[in-house]
Amino acid sequence: MQGCIQRNSEILGVYLCSQQNVPRKTPEIVAVGGGKGGVGKSCFAVNTAVEIARKGYRVVLVDADLSCSNIETFLGTRSSRCLDDFFYQKGGKNLGAVICETPYENLRLVPGTTGLLDVANPKYQQKLALIRELRQLEADLVIVDLDAGAHLNTLDFFLLTDTNGILVITPEKTSIDNAFKFLRAALFRRIERFYQSPDVAQLLKRNETLSDFLDAIQVSDVFEPEIRDQVCGEMTALAQSLRPKIVVNKAHNAYEAQIASNILAKYARQYLRIEPVNLGFIYFDNCVSESVNAGTPFVVSHPTQKVSTCVADLANRLGYV
Ligand SMILES: Nc1ncnc2c1ncn2[C@@H]1O[C@H](COP(=O)(O)OP(=O)(O)OP(=O)(O)O)[C@@H](O)[C@H]1O
Ligand SMILES: [Mg+2]
Numbered sequence: 001m002q003g004c005i006q007r008n009s010e011i012l013g014v015y016l017c018s019q020q021n022v023p024r025k026t027p028e029i030v031a032v033g034g035g036k037g038g039v040g041k042s043c044f045a046v047n048t049a050v051e052i053a054r055k056g057y058r059v060v061l062v063d064a065d066l067s068c069s070n071i072e073t074f075l076g077t078r079s080s081r082c083l084d085d086f087f088y089q090k091g092g093k094n095l096g097a098v099i100c101e102t103p104y105e106n107l108r109l110v111p112g113t114t115g116l117l118d119v120a121n122p123k124y125q126q127k128l129a130l131i132r133e134l135r136q137l138e139a140d141l142v143i144v145d146l147d148a149g150a151h152l153n154t155l156d157f158f159l160l161t162d163t164n165g166i167l168v169i170t171p172e173k174t175s176i177d178n179a180f181k182f183l184r185a186a187l188f189r190r191i192e193r194f195y196q197s198p199d200v201a202q203l204l205k206r207n208e209t210l211s212d213f214l215d216a217i218q219v220s221d222v223f224e225p226e227i228r229d230q231v232c233g234e235m236t237a238l239a240q241s242l243r244p245k246i247v248v249n250k251a252h253n254a255y256e257a258q259i260a261s262n263i264l265a266k267y268a269r270q271y272l273r274i275e276p277v278n279l280g281f282i283y284f285d286n287c288v289s290e291s292v293n294a295g296t297p298f299v300v301s302h303p304t305q306k307v308s309t310c311v312a313d314l315a316n317r318l319g320y321v
Helices: 009-019 041-054 071-075 083-087 124-135 152-160 173-195 198-205 210-219 225-240 254-272 286-294 306-317
Strands: 028-033 059-064 107-110 141-146 166-169 245-251 277-283
Touching: 028 041, 028 124, 028 152, 041 059, 041 071, 041 107, 041 141, 041 166, 041 245, 041 306, 059 071, 059 124, 071 107, 083 124, 124 152, 141 152, 152 173, 166 173, 166 254, 173 198, 173 210, 173 225, 173 254, 198 210, 210 225, 210 254, 245 254, 254 277, 277 306
Parallel strands: 028 141, 028 166, 059 107, 059 141, 166 245, 245 277
Antiparallel strands: none
16 A cells, blocks of 8 residues: 555656746647547648748657658658667767758658667657657757557657647547547556556556546555545546647538537546547548648648648647747
């Protein structure tokens, strides 16, 4: 039983920073996840990055899809550098050796992995080193494109970046369901790393929602009775410090997108005590796949198409006006 609780100061730091309105000197780091494959995470990340860079902000796009990176296909580029080089550097890690220019002004890229080495599973400290380096960059915004699924690497990148990550979903039950599971896995990972207690980890595995888990804490002997309320309060605060933004992609109309976003927000609030923010939506449009095949982001090849104005609106709502 834990009377004196250990907390992971690194996560406490992230949590406290998210509570304060400190003027930002380091770049904002936004992760793009969503659980389900093929929903348009990379399309959104690339086009939003290009759109924001065109407005004059210094943007860095990071291909952190460790199992199947493809940002360079979207950008129509091919560099000889890759994330493997960063993870396998000896001694102090230097992102400068990996980051490269793109054909778009103000946009730089950290290319993905080759998929050949052991990089698909970097250690926690390696991921932390990457995020630390990203925070040192001379940039306004860093957009990190993530894998599908809720692999630990994906969760860690989502949690190590700023707490307002972006969840891309489509207006389909399966996508909403996967995004909910992704959020739950992210929250439980955050709680697990915060307490670093095998007993807490065990209890998390046996519960499907935060409410069930908090009820279980009250009747288990993991924590002394006199601190259980305090611990539950901390866990709720950890949940509330996650404020993911929802983007509904491949929507046929605004109503359909709003419904999908509302459903995910309702489940997140009810079962996880997480309060997502609805950022907006992007229409389904065949020009997206044409632009992928052409290796040109659609905001460049089809600037007047509704999909492109949707991305411009989303960039504005992210604060890059
Ligand atoms: N708004 C859209 N309208 C029509 N098609 C789209 C739209 N957005 C994405 N697509 C199509 O969906 C495909 C998958 O998109 P993308 O690769 O961005 O998904 P992803 O979520 O990153 O997938 P993964 O999980 O495999 O990384 C794209 O190749 C594109 O053709
Ligand atoms: Mg992708």
